[in-house]
Amino acid sequence: MLEVQIKNVKFKNPILTAAGTFGKGLELKGSFDLTRLGGIIPKTITLHPRTGNPFPRLKETPCGLINSIGLENNGLETFLTRTYPLLKALPTEVIASISGETIQEYVQVLKALVDNTDIKVFEINLSCPNVEKGGEEFSQDTAIMSELLRRLRKVTDRLLWAKLPPDVYRIKALVRVVKESGFDGVVLCNTYKATYIDVDKMQFSLAKGYGGLSGPAILPITLYMVTEVKREFLDFPVIASGGVFSEEDVLRYILAGAHLVEVGTMNFVKLSEVFTLEDGVKNYLLKKGVTLDELRGWIINGRKRS
Numbered sequence: 665m666l667e668v669q670i671k672n673v674k675f676k677n678p679i680l681t682a683a684g685t686f687g688k689g690l691e692l693k694g695s696f697d698l699t700r701l702g703g704i705i706p707k708t709i710t711l712h713p714r715t716g717n718p719f720p721r722l723k724e725t726p727c728g729l730i731n732s733i734g735l736e737n738n739g740l741e742t743f744l745t746r747t748y749p750l751l752k753a754l755p756t757e758v759i760a761s762i763s764g765e766t767i768q769e770y771v772q773v774l775k776a777l778v779d780n781t782d783i784k785v786f787e788i789n790l791s792c793p794n795v796e797k798g799g800e801e802f803s804q805d806t807a808i809m810s811e812l813l814r815r816l817r818k819v820t821d822r823l824l825w826a827k828l829p830p831d832v833y834r835i836k837a838l839v840r841v842v843k844e845s846g847f848d849g850v851v852l853c854n855t856y857k858a859t860y861i862d863v864d865k866m867q868f869s870l871a872k873g874y875g876g877l878s879g880p881a882i883l884p885i886t887l888y889m890v891t892e893v894k895r896e897f898l899d900f901p902v903i904a905s906g907g908v909f910s911e912e913d914v915l916r917y918i919l920a921g922a923h924l925v926e927v928g929t930m931n932f933v934k935l936s937e938v939f940t941l942e943d944g945v946k947n948y949l950l951k952k953g954v955t956l957d958e959l960r961g962w963i964i965n966g967r968k969r970s
């Protein structure tokens with residue numbers, strides 16, 4: 665009833681946990697029923713281990729969380745030798761999020777994962793500074809982004825998604841690049857550049873000075889981008905990520921056209937709830953008397969209940 669198929673991969677339901685908000689993916693295996701998730705996306709993997717940014721690197725604001733974790737992770741080698749052997753036994757789809765500071769690094773990480781694992785889906789996290797271009801993000805220059813995605817596409821036929829940073833004004837142009845590079849879907853979106861100031865200390869709340877905003881504050885903006893993208897690219901799979909805090913939020917993204925929905929910051933606030941979203945979506949479909957396929961993009965397709 666809730667199954668979602670993208671290319672040759674079947675997800676049990678549309679609920680995924682977002683990268684960086686569900687640890688390595690292993691921490692909860694004894695405590696919760698992971699079969700209730702369509703998939704999990706462990707922390708982004710980079711070629712070399714990263715210690716991340718200095719502390720403080722998390723700041724809660726009235727309706728969202730700002731983080732400047734800086735892609736802290738143990739690197740590719742540790743993922744392959746220590747984490748993956750445990751992850752592959754989990755009863756849910758494991759999606760690998762990867763990133764790099766150069767095109768070559770992205771290619772190397774993807775190739776190693778394709779050669780040494782059975783992972784079927786890869787999420788390419790484009791929110792990483794490109795050291796060869798003075799630290800600007802890969803999506804800033806669409807020619808570079810296109811080159812990166814095309815090089816990655818040549819590595820494998822397995823499912824590839826590009827996770828874009830939010831950019832309301834350029835989003836359709838960016839998705840066009842993703843689509844034309846032969847990718848199988850786009851993840852909308854990562855966190856929003858944001859800052860906060862501690863009035864008492866008279867300084868920034870985060871050591872880095874800024875970070876990425878996630879949580880309820882961003883849902884309406886990401887939802888807007890999902891609708892805009894789906895209007896233009898009706899058949900191109902969108903995976904939504906931004907501010908989901910309830911089953912209604914999941915439904916909002918599906919009504920807007922998303923195939924799958926990632927849950928992030930909510931996992932820090934009310935962790936057990938992500939395992940109940942499946943039931944929420946199921947009950948809604950029964951109540952409305954529609955299938956998931958009919959519901960997807962209802963708003964965009966202009967369907968009206970008779």
Ligand SMILES: Cc1cc2nc3c(=O)[nH]c(=O)nc-3n(C[C@H](O)[C@H](O)[C@H](O)COP(=O)(O)O)c2cc1C
Nearest residue numbers: 682683684708731789878879905906907908928929
């Ligand atoms: C603490 C924290 C760490 C994150 N780490 C990553 C990461 O490693 N890779 C990535 O692609 N996104 C990362 N994200 C972004 C989330 O995956 C998600 O796209 C974003 O937070 C928006 O969704 P949300 O509002 O449901 O959290 C992180 C978010 C948070 C809050």
